[in-house]
Amino acid sequence: MKKGMLKAAVLSVGTVALVSAPAKAVPVIKIDGSSTVYPITEGVAEEFQNAKRGKVRVTVGISGTGGGFKKFCRGETDISNASRPILKKEMEKCKENGIEYIELPVAYDGLAVVVNPENNWANCMTVQQLREVWKPESQGKTFKWSDLNPKWPNEPIKLCGAGSDSGTFDYFTEAIVGKAKASRGDYTASEDDNVLVNFVSRDRYALCYFGLAYVVENKGKVKPVAIKNPKTGKCVLPSEKTVKSGEYQPLSRPLFIYVNAKKAKERPELKEFVEFYLKIAPEIAKEVGYIPLPEKAYEMALERFRKFETGTVFGGHPEVGLTIEELLTRELKK
Incomplete structure (x- = not known):
């Protein structure tokens, strides 16, 4: 057998040996x-x-x-x-x-309602305002910020939020609309919160919701809105302190x-x-x-x-x- 053929044969045998004795699979x-x-x-x-x-x-x-x-x-x-x-x-x-x-x-976790950092008008919102925008009956209706408060801009609200496969969607609709999964469907939706962060950061008139952790992680890109506590009437921003104390309701x-x-x-x-x-x-x-x-x-x-x-x-x-x-x-x- 020629030297080159012998080398190939040895390599071939070595390969067979490796294949026949695989490493133990990692669970x-x-x-x-x-x-x-x-x-x-x-x-x-x-x-x-x-x-x-x-x-x-x-x-x-x-x-x-x-x-x-x-x-x-x-x-x-x-x-x-x-x-x-x-x-x-x-x-x-x-x-x-x-x-x-x-x-x-x-x-x-606190579920945050967020706007673009350039939004200097919607510092506090009520459950009623959010319900009006997100309820199923609002499907197809374009809300302007001024529809929620006459002092706010006469500009269309660009909505985004969790997709229907998301637990965030279920919780938000239960807490805000009053029934899980009851929501308008004509908004930019995603199960990936990073997609929603990018949407809000690019549009001055955006209104969105997702987990508080993504607000903390993307500080400067998005701005959380205070929610008026239905029981106390106090406008409360989502934070570790307010979620833990129970002040931030109903989105904890x-x-x-x-x-x-x-x-x-x-x-x-x-x-x-x-x-x-x-x-x-x-x-x-x-x-x-x-x-x-x-x-x-x-x-x-x-x-x-x-x-x-x-x-x-x-x-x-x-x-x-x-x-x-x-x-x-x-x-x-x-």
């Missing part, structure tokens, strides 16, 4: 869902992967809360990020597919992760990740602009997870104005 934890919860989960995933030194991989997608639940209830993901509780139809779909879930609150809400109970029992790396998440969540939540829960709330959530207590404390619909302590002490519904 993957699959997460998808809310873009609002994404920064927290992404931060936790990064820290966890660093701690595991490549022994576990975590992927985090953004399909919106509704899109995430569709994948989760089909068994395609291990964890679902959610900026609102699981809905009745999603509960039924999970049950149909034999998916049991553990509902875990991970942070608190808990954020969740939903864990596939069966997979958590069977896969040590998934169980370890969720426990790691609940321990590090307060630190990460604060880093990315959210409000950590009270320490007791994380302890209760960790205990619920370790006992594999499945179900939801909700009745299959969003609720407005409840505290985390109230949610954690409620009885779980399967």
Whole structure:
């Protein structure tokens, strides 16, 4: 055999050996869902992967809360990020597919109404003004800022907000319009909050809504509007302090992760990740602009997870104005 042929043969044998003895596959934890919860989960995933030194991989997608639940209830993901509780139809779909879930609150968030930084007139808005603009009956109607207040510019309002697959959409419509998913549909919509930030930053007459964390992250690009508290009549800007105190109403809400109970029992790396998440969540939540829960709330959530207590404390619909302590002490519904 010629020298070149011999070398090729050796290389060929070496290649076969490599193919026949592959490296051990790295386990993957699959997460998808809310873009609002994404920064927290992404931060936790990064820290966890660093701690595991490549022994576990975590992927985090953004399909919106509704899109995430569709994948989760089909068994395609291990964890679902959610900026609102699981809905009745999603509960039924999970049950149909034999998916049991553990509902875990991970942070608190203020949902912000925002305008362009050049907007120097809409410093405070009422729930009634927002409802008038966003209610389904307003479909097709072009509102001018002066329609809401005669002192404001006689210029059309350019609307943008969360897409219908987003938990932010569900919560906003529940809190402002009075019914989840009840909204006009003729506005610039996206499940990705970064798209909405760019929309507002480019248009002086824009009016939009999305999670407070994206306002903090994009300071200078967008400007939050104070909301008149329906009970006190006081105009309150969204901030960690006002969300935590309960002053900022009705747009304060808990954020969740939903864990596939069966997979958590069977896969040590998934169980370890969720426990790691609940321990590090307060630190990460604060880093990315959210409000950590009270320490007791994380302890209760960790205990619920370790006992594999499945179900939801909700009745299959969003609720407005409840505290985390109230949610954690409620009885779980399967």
